[in-house]
Amino acid sequence: MLTKKLPPLQRFLSLVSRTGESCRPTAKIQTIGALSCNPSLGGVGKGQLVREVDALDGLCGRAGDWAGIHFSILNRRKGPAVWGPRAQLDRQRYRTFIQSELLSTPRLTVLEGSVEELLLSETNPEEPGTHRVTGIRLANEGTPISASSVILTTGTFLSGLLFMGQSESPGGRIGDAPSSAGLSHTLRERLGLRVGRLRTGTPPRILKDSVDLSLAHLHPPDSVPTPFSFLNTHTRCKPEEQLPCYLTYTTPGVERVVKESLHLNCHIQQDAKGPRYCPSIESRVVRFPGRQHQVWLEPEGLTSDLLYPQGLSMTMPPDIQLRLIREIPPLQRAEIHTPGYGVQYDFVCPTQLSPALQVKSTQGLFLAGQINGTTGYEEAAAQGLWAGVNAARSALSMPPVALSRTESYIGVLIDDLVSRGVTEPYRMFTSRAEYRTSLRPDNADLRLTLKGFEEVGCVSPLRYQEAVRVRDSLQEAQAALQTLSLSSPKWRKALPDMRMSETKSTLLTGMDVLQYNDVTFEMLSSAFPESLSRHMEFAQRLKIEAVYKPHCDLQKKEIKRIQKEENMSLPQDIDYLTLPVSMSQEVREILDRVRPSTLGAATRLEGMTPAAIVHLLNYVRTAAQRERRNTKTPKGRERAGDVCKRGVLT
């Protein structure tokens, strides 16, 4: 389990105690938990991922609460479904927390060393796949480490190249060497995986003392920090200890410097795909000239003397970087501590993975993070967690588990990756989630913690008990609200502050009334203290539930249908090219290329036709029927693929 960049490191920890020994080689123990890029966690869409990772007992939410120094809920005025919990982090605190959690995890050994090679052996004939991984070999020592599952999280280190100006040098992060060439070779040549190239970049770090912050706009945090974790009621940082951020803008001078130095900038001229939504200042200026662009000046820690200028990712030579930033008023006399640079790295086309994040062709090999074409800590954390869950289950000979896109952003992320692939670094947006109004940051625990404990096995009993308590209390409170059933005049009397235009004679329940814009649970509670005041702890959640309930109820139907399709798995060894059903060559090729793991995934493929779906459905049905029949007969089981082929022919 090679891991270089650590926020993605997630918790296969609770599973460790069940699976037995785990080991986690890393190039440098001291860089575990190092935030390579921005010192922040969460945001719109990303915050949802952090909440979900936490709900499944991953680390990053709690680490964020411990290390955060500026908390704010983004999109506060836009509706709870799209609230984005976010925090600026103290880099040192974050690293300390992650390292202490990891190093104190029982039966987890952390090794220092770079993974040179994957050990491969004969496949297990009972499972699909053409290879099987049996362990790893480290670069500097000969002894192999055997393992039944291996998770690769190479970050930006796989064949990493750093760019600054016209120079390029091997590396995955400034000061850190790339992963070994042997590993890339194994993935490409021995496992035959399709590999692509992506790029990203980071801004220069600026000495705080050299910046005139009075020329920038002050951006204070929320007055009361909201913790990421469902287990925390408050953050380590006290409200008054929080640090502000600052906002400033680019000037025409910035554009001029970029344009003059384009010829000195080889990163920007490369054709590896960079993200459209986190572009370097060079591409922003080139694509949208003549505009002001925002630059956020963010603290790097409580005691750090550095500022992180978000929005100024750049790859030009260091002297020009200095010229550029000095075109921005608060940075007129700024000094650069570390210049910005670009990174290019290999990723494995994620359509080659199963929804469990296992490489389809290689038993026991799991991939997570940037190696799958994503960008961002939160996206990496989500995959790290899910790959960890499945790696552990695989080691325990338990069947893989998948999260549906109807129940979580993690499911959306993984489904997008494995069934559509990526063309640029993939980042989460709330608009990617079709069921956004149901998948809210406030209810991640109800969506995932219970399942995580009961079905997946990655949640600790402590967290589970808390989620059960929350669920029961919410249900009880909603029942209490339902039983409050009054006519409109009576409601008007009970809640004088409420503007209720309804004159209908039908009775309204507390849940109905709570949907009104100007009604809060607090108002109801003070009007009916005997039945409601004990639920004040959940005032906000109850209000959100009431407002969203009608919309979520509508979505439930659709969600049920999709889950039904997703529950129909397609055997991985179907030979789509020769399947004896009538299907166009085009559709056969699509199916053969992507090998969707469920019927649901197949319906979402580009170019699929309803007819082809029906053939597949029929196929799955017949397979299941035959399977059932065969298990009853003494003849024993046949391979699902063979069974189906005959099933269709008869």
Add this chain to the structure above:
Amino acid sequence: MYSVYHLLIYSRGTPPCRFLSTCEGVPFGLADAESIFALSSGHGRCGVAVVRASGPASATALRCMAGVSRSPPPPRTALLRSIRDPISKEVLDRGLVFWFPGPHSFTGEDSVEFHIHGGPAVITAVLQALGSVPGMRPAEAGEFTRRAFQAGKLDLTEVEGLGDLIHAETEAQRRQALRQMSGELGHLYQDWTHRLKRCLAHVEAFIDFSEDELIEDGVLNQVDRWVCDLQAEMERHLKDERRGERLRSGVQVVIAGATNAGKSSLLNTLCQRPAAIVSPIAGTTRDIVETALDIGGFPVLLSDTAGLRESPDLVEREGVRRARERVEQADLTLVVADCADLPSDAQQAAAFLQEHLRSVLPPQEQPEMVFPADRFLLVLNKMDLLPEDQRLELDGELRRVSGFPPVCLISCHTKEGLHDFLTVLHSSVKTLCGDPLSGAPTLTQARHRAHLQQCFAAMAQYQRYRDLDLALAAEGVRLALTSLGRITGRVGAEEILDIIFKDFCIGK
């Protein structure tokens, strides 16, 4: 054969319009709680039409359209009822109503059937009325059958034909939709989709990026205006049904082939008047010549097209483009070839004809070079120029080689073979008319109307929540786009993101 016909009857639906979608598969319900309706009988000369609905809202439809207040009515029993519009209460027709409570129905769900008079006006009115019942929407291709399949109501042999059947349906609906979408209405719907996409993209940009980016509140004000304009236009459109072009009913038969094969002569022969100019000069016909015919009592819209060839002439090239477009939209294509062009060796002639078919027909029609008998006829004209023995040899060879559509040898000049050809044509047209899918523009219009109404209603959700909860407001726009997407093709998240990145400079 019976089972296929049985499926055919019960499984008409609406096109998912894959052809217009730039990405994404077809939204495809295997079983859901939504209720669906469709015309289940054919069109053309039918005295009684059967409209059926399936799903939980069937009971509502029964109650508010057939005035069955006592619940439940006796199952599987014919009730003579006035059928009314659920909103205006206007009587639409008087007909038989059947109630099939689940699971003892074709789909396994609660179902209702309306047996009404077969005129297009009545059918359209009843379909539109069903569309306004809450929870009802027009069925998609094969949806009834799929639901039956889901409920375990079909046996394996029936299921095997299902995929091909749905393929045929999708194709038929694709052609029907192509015909409509290439016209003025199509442009209108496309324009609405485009604008709605932009609305959604801008709301989504405001949600996903405005905290970090320079996306001002002004963006939303603009969206407000756009949504308002769209609503107004849609409302006007929904109120004035006669706006836009009138679509002509009938089986669309297109004559296509190389220049000078006698296509126009065939048209003139069939309509028994010189509707198209004929001359020995190749490339005489340039535009589409269209004429309405009655073949054995069935309405047929016959089009003659320009001969397919590469031409330096701009006008002729446009004619060829139109010809190809028309072939793509056709229910039945008569591919005409000139006997005089055929190689004298029968085997070579067959290969020549195969190549000819390939060049005339659009590529997606020929996945494995099989030409369904009811979609294509190969007409070999000028048979009088062929010696008797060669004629017999060719006939035998074409029967032997598989993958050929039915072949008719005729002579427009001597009228030889014409009678046999008409018999074949009549039977093809009859099959097509029995198929409720082809050539009934009013059905498509009714379906469009239902989706437009849903789209219109969803936009109101945007306005309701605009200032309260932007996530719920955006959900309204998204639902509106989904409804419209059922006409013009589904819009995926990536497409929205593309617009966002094109319109805004996003850099986290």
